[in-house]
Amino acid sequence: MELGHDDPRLAAIRLRRELLDSGAHSDQSLARAVQLGWLARPRRGAYVDGPLWRSLSPDQQYALRCRAAFRQAHTGVILSHVSALPFHDAPVWGFDLDDVHLTRVDGRSGRREAGIRRHCGQLMSGDVVELHDVDVMSALRATLEASLVGSVEASLVVVNHFLHRGEYDLPTLAARYEASMDRWPSSLTTDLVLRLADARHESVGETRMAYFFFARSLPKPIPQFEVYDGSTLVARLDFALPELGVWMEFDGRVKYERFLRTGESPADAVVREKRREETVAELTGWRCLRVTWDDLADPPRLERRVRDLIASVSRSRRAAG
CATH class of the missing domain: 3.40.960 (Endonuclease; Chain A)
Incomplete structure (x- = not known):
């Protein structure tokens, strides 16, 4: 499911180099605009409308930071893991939103820098899709990747969201996992998530309730x-x-x-x-x-x-x- 064209997560982002090259701003005027609240910086070197930024939820601000990081990347990258979820209109409840997750397409090893976690991984056909002018992991792969960096409860929220929406079915998800990702670090969480997944849960709250009954050994x-x-x-x-x-x-x-x-x-x-x-x-x-x-x-x-x-x-x- 794609986002609507007026979704605030797709708000215009201007990079510093674009603003300077156009003559619309200097470094001094950009700093002044941020100070006065006219502009906001989702990331260093990236600017959005200030009042809009302040009106957004943390989840929506995270999506803008992800788009800014993608545009600033100097090598071929894909928004992955939890960073792909906003562009599939999926919940990010319970995930750490401090870092943007990018997967490199050149096969080189991943690394971590301020606000960015770079990953490497083998891509298969259908793993990457273009949404809203951004390359992101498919819902199928992003679900599995998110389970590698999030808790069982948060990952289960994502799986059930996509299952209920009909984005994929559980056998397809399990097959993609077994194709190459079952040996990835932290994949034990994914094993449990796949066992607990249930398309009948219609919301974040319902999935969390279902997990509560499991975690507390209730009927x-x-x-x-x-x-x-x-x-x-x-x-x-x-x-x-x-x-x-x-x-x-x-x-x-x-x-x-x-x-x-x-x-x-x-x-x-x-x-x-x-x-x-x-x-x-x-x-x-x-x-x-x-x-x-x-x-x-x-x-x-x-x-x-x-x-x-x-x-x-x-x-x-x-x-x-």
Whole structure:
């Protein structure tokens, strides 16, 4: 999926040498423009509109730094690893965004310098694509590369994003990994990511919840569990533990904004969600646990809540005979 032409990650970048050669600026006027906030420097020697830069999220600023580094490179390079992800409109949650990752095309060994990590690696057909005038690793290869530099949880977010979007399927991803990358350093993380990957997870929050259950040795829930009233589908639950009488929903703000109906406010969506929860409880007799970003940031506390809820439902069932 390509970015829209007005996406801020594709904002104009002007290099110092271009601005000096055009006569539009001198080094003194550039320094003054940065000081006054008219321009901003995503990297040394690269400039963007100042107000725009300050309005961007860290993820969006990272994409601009990646594009600037690509344009400044003096040898043939490809944006790779986590640095390729923004241009496939993929999440970079949980990754270290301090460095731009570039893979050399000349086969020479990689090295590290200020703000840049250069890699070398064998390329196969289809590994490199051009997006928005930038050479980047394909979604398939970038996914595997990202798992070499990120945590299992962050890498799983990327895999599930692409799987759910239909960018590739799991057998294809596994085949590409086994073709040459299974012997790369840190590939043990990739092995686990491939085992945990699941296309049914629809968001960063849902993937993080699924990983939470795995990491805390909790019962494995069923994602996107469908609840029917007769033959009518009334709800699709983020996660369900049918035998234990519990279901979980990830409550992210984006979730309510994304599914707003025509003429509906966020408050209306919250009320509608509450009614949906009541309907599910009436049909199933189960109890619901809602999980937020703050909950995911405190796994031990969230684990206690989950285990306490499961135990509470179990006690209620025993008391009811």
